[in-house]
Amino acid sequence: MSADPAHSLSSQRLRGPRTSTVEVRRSARRRSTVSAYREGDRTVVLIPARMSATEEQRWVTVMLDKLAAQESRQMLGDDELAARAAQLSAQYLGGRAAPDIVRWVTNQNSRWGSCTPSEGSIRLSHRLQGMPEYVIDYVLLHELAHLLVPGHGPRFWKLLDSYPRTERARGYLEGVVAAGRLPHLPAARQE
Known part of the structure; x- marks a missing residue:
C-alpha cells in the first residue's frame, strides 16, 4: 500500500515534557477513514488525500486526543x-x-x-x-x-x-x- 509523500505538520507537546512530531500521511486509496499511531517519538496520522487543510487540522487534534485517551487507560498507578x-x-x-x-x-x-x-x-x-x-x-x-x-x-x-x-x-x-x-x-x- 503506497501513500502520498508524507509531510510533517508540527511539533506538539504530548505525554508530559516529551515532544513528538506529528506526521500526516495522505493516501489516495483511503476514502473516509482516519487513523493514528505512535512510531517511536513520532505520531503518524493517516488521512484521505482529498481532505482539506482545515479538515486535516481538525482530524489531527481528534486523533491526538484519542491516542492520549487510549494511553491514559493504561492508567497511572x-x-x-x-x-x-x-x-x-x-x-x-x-x-x-x-x-x-x-x-x-x-x-x-x-x-x-x-x-x-x-x-x-x-x-x-x-x-x-x-x-x-x-x-x-x-x-x-x-x-x-x-x-x-x-x-x-x-x-x-x-x-x-x-x-x-x-x-x-x-x-x-x-x-x-x-x-x-x-x-x-x-x-x-x-x-
Whole structure:
C-alpha cells in the first residue's frame, strides 16, 4: 500500500515534557477513514488525500486526543500519579506544591478531585481514568494549586494561568457532566 509523500505538520507537546512530531500521511486509496499511531517519538496520522487543510487540522487534534485517551487507560498507578504531580508542580508552580499523598479513589462521584492541605493529600476520582491526559493533568494541577491557595479566588486562578490547556480541560469536564444529564433514549426494538 503506497501513500502520498508524507509531510510533517508540527511539533506538539504530548505525554508530559516529551515532544513528538506529528506526521500526516495522505493516501489516495483511503476514502473516509482516519487513523493514528505512535512510531517511536513520532505520531503518524493517516488521512484521505482529498481532505482539506482545515479538515486535516481538525482530524489531527481528534486523533491526538484519542491516542492520549487510549494511553491514559493504561492508567497511572498511585506512584506514577504522585510522580506526575511532582512534575506538574515543578513545571507550573515552581515546585512549591509538594503533596505527601496523591492517589486514586473510588468514593468521589460528584467531584473530580479533592485536596486536604492540612494533610498534604490529593485524591483524584477514578472517573478521570480513561480521559485525555491533559484533563487529568489539569485536575491534578488544580488540586496542587489548592495546597498553595485554599479557595477559588483570583490568586488561585492566577496559579493555573500558566497551564495552557486549562480552558480546554474545563470545557471537556463540563461536557462530560452535561452529557451525564442528557435523557437516555430507549434502545431501538429489533423486529
